[in-house]
Amino acid sequence: MRAAGTLYWDVLGLYRDILDGLARIPGGRLDSLGVDTWAVDYGLLGPDGRLLGNPVHYRDDRTASVISDVHAKVSPERLYALNGLQFLPFNTLYQLAADPLADTAEALLLMPDLISYWLTGERGAERTNASTTGLYDAATGEWSREIVEALGLRPELLPALRSPGDPAGRLLPDLGVLPGTPVTAVGSHDTASAIAAVPATGPNFAYISCGTWSLAGVELSEPVLTDAGRAANFTNETGVDGTVRYLRNIMGLWLLQESLRTWNLGTADLPALLDAAADVPALRSVIDPDHPDFFPPGDMPSRITAFCERTGQPVPASPAEIVRCVVDSLALGHRKALRQASALSGLPIEVVHIVGGGSGNALLCQLTADATGLPVTAGPTEATALGNIGVQARAQGLLTDLRPLIAATQPLRHYTPAGPSTPWDGAESRLG
Template sequence: MTTQVIAIDIGASSGRIMVATLDGKRLSLQEVHRFPNRLCHRNNQVCWDTDALLAEIYLGIQHVLDAGITPACIGIDTWGVDFVLLDKEGHRLGQAVSYRDSRTDGVMDAFLAEHQNKAEVYTETGIQFLPFNTLYQLAALLNPDLLPLESASYRGTRTAPEWLGEVATLLFIPDYLNFRLTGVKHCEYTNASTSQLLGSNSRQWSSALLDKIGAPSHWFLPPQQPNQIIGHYQTQDKERQSHQIPVASIASHDTASAVVGTPLSETGAVYLCSGTWSLMGLERAAPIINALSLNANITNEGGSEGLYRVLKNIMGMWLIQRLQQQYPAYSFSDLAALAKQAPAFAYLINPDDKRFLHPNNMEQSIIDYCLDTGQGAPGSLGQIVRCIYDSLALRYRQVFLELQHLSDSPLSHIHIVGGGAQNHFLNQLCADICEVPVCANPTEASAIGNALGQLVAIGRIANISEGRCIVRQSFELTQYSPNAIAGLKPAITCFEQLTQTQ
């Protein structure tokens, strides 16, 4: 029996529309459309162009139909925390402001100072403190007085938008895209869990936190578990034959889908979803919320089938992506080759330093960091790239050990998925510096997990465990064994000093 579904996987830098084909017990992917996801500037804010994304989605679905494929389902996953506000008629109010906009500068600290301490928020939500979480985006929107006067978000006015009173519904980005396909408003749990507004154990909106920021509870739909059909998308193929395609709400946070698509086989596995961000964590039946996890700033996001993703967000390939934009003549493989030729551990950065979140010039930001920390300035592009890769791998080691301290069982290896799984140099560095075996692939884990969720929703497979068995049989996995690396111990000491405030 052959079943085909459309997996729409949109990340912070690009989107892809894939046809996933399950033929018996073998899964394959075919990319039918790829498009950029570019930030745009509107009304002095950094935003997502949701209209452009929808146009690409419609186009990609049309490509599938015109190829003579009759999909059994459609599913969408995207990044987390960002949202769209709708009026009672379902029209968008304002823009889909990006988490990379500076409107939240200083807001998290101001909110915690004014309302409650970190321990109380963490005990309620179990979510890592990141300045762009939905909680602080809404706090900035609803409470302009929280914006520090020196903040880049202070643009000469401290008033809320005039349309704020018209808001009827908040939808996270994938829920909004599903709404535009189906006309059905829905709130999917895994994406909602990234907001820092959801009770970790109750899996419902925290009325206490909503009250603190003045967010009306009627904006928020009840979170629903993934892998269910929510509506249909109606369209025509090139022969003008009508199609009414089921749309499933799958694990719509791209990392949640990536974890679904990772063939984890034992409790000792640590996953590393390597893309614009690096998400490193464990899959567990219950959240881990205690003083140790708070101190390590570990997050407990929702997963599929009632599980939790106990993880940490790490600045990932964003550092290399921004650098490559400055040197377009170099491919990512070219940059990795330059790094391989440069000496190890000559320069180190804290990848999660705030200056790297949205810099105007990534290269200069890295040079400035090295100068500010007394390391001198990297003298070549290869040294800068090597600095990034060494620092990422050291950060992976640091987080791996934090997870080990929190885990009730030994952690034995790391499984890398996502676009970063193609980076053989960084994968080997990860094995060498973390001193554990590394397994890499599949690269399209988010699209695979998206497809598996759809296959569960339509009853083609029983559960995610069955889906992971299919993934293991369908995709080649690459193994990396750890090798001794000179200078590791002093590099670890230096890196700990650089990151001790994180």
């Protein structure tokens, strides 16, 4: 929600919904609970442990004026050598530089850690989400003292780190729901949980966690901290079991979500639009999904048509044509990111796994297979929830390896590349 020009999360509303959900657990018993959310956003606590202010949404524009100041203290080259993080203007270190409360706060808790703290009274920072802040050393798996000190932050602002599978406390009695239930640290960055549930059967796979964002990359055992990786804007985020999610963020289904909102349509209207889009000529108009014009909330269709006009392409006139432009462009973004991920990491890709909500978008999955020239396996849709549950189940001693179980039990759809890659080669050059 926006108030006085700032975009905030309704974090207390989310917390209330969590408590309401826990109160409805059949039988009133859980063996374990794990919390995952999105990355980079946080709450600041005062000396009394209370939240100092409502967390600001990462799509707020407050960091625009401080990025150059941050880079004057630590160069982009040095930042990448330490944190291996893709430059995104909303990364936590830029948000902190713009946050007037950072100097007086006692502790910073990322969103899943904040919710876990309210549930248990225990503070901590789970590694998969900590690795998205820009304050984390990609090579050592610890907070980067060099970055923290260079930015003038107090080291004690950052809580002790914990890993997926570690205990994170127990539900407090005064919550009134399931008192004493164990809380287990999971891949608290939702993408980390989603990638843990990729039903891969071999090492040479790529993944696309496709939802509001498309996070496209490969899974590695060590970070890639090269200048070439920095120039390509690839990120090294910690995954479950100390793996590295070497990936790039692509704007993703946000483009469709905002278009539907502008047209006063809901997600139930999307299948018919996708059916109509499938009949629109392929690659007639494409956009760069990561162009800054497409980041803020608002009238997405107008921005898409303006981009096409500005780049001398046919201007999509109907919702179906705009939807086709979006899915073609996302497939191109997937193609580019995965080709770069393979080249930069040295990992050959034999199959692409699409997980998350976008795995149910058959047109996008087929276009991704066509664009990459690789077979695509789509599913599971609820990969984040399955990865979260899997880490908890493993911590409880109920299983040892999640991926074979996912591959054997979840409905998966398979897409084979159709036709030559030549049209996609030409379309990529028109992204502007």
